Amino acid sequence: MRKRRISILVRLNAQEQQNLAKQVKKSGLSQEAFIRSLINGYMPKELPPPDYFSMIRELHAIGSNLNQIAAKANATGHIDTTVFQYEANRIKRTVQEIQAAVTAPERRNSDGNHSDMGCNRPP
16 A cells, blocks of 8 residues: 555646756656655755766775775784774765765755755745
């Protein structure tokens, strides 16, 4: 059974529909998900560039390598665990910051300014 059973009909002119379609395409969301984000006070971000995902995979691979090094170093006792942990935390924060900067939706302005949505004027 659907979680959302309420349907709302919204009428748009051609320019509004084109503007909505352009923004929805940039976000990679469905039209419904895009509008729900706006209703909940968030402006969805554009899809990240294609190489973003390869960069994230590379950072994860580096983190995995650090974990392997740590396991080996712990077995042999030839590493400063404090320094290693600092670096491991640093790479984890970096990955999270990249993901947040590129994919997380931003809170819309509450001042009624709709310029960040590609609109020339409020509806």
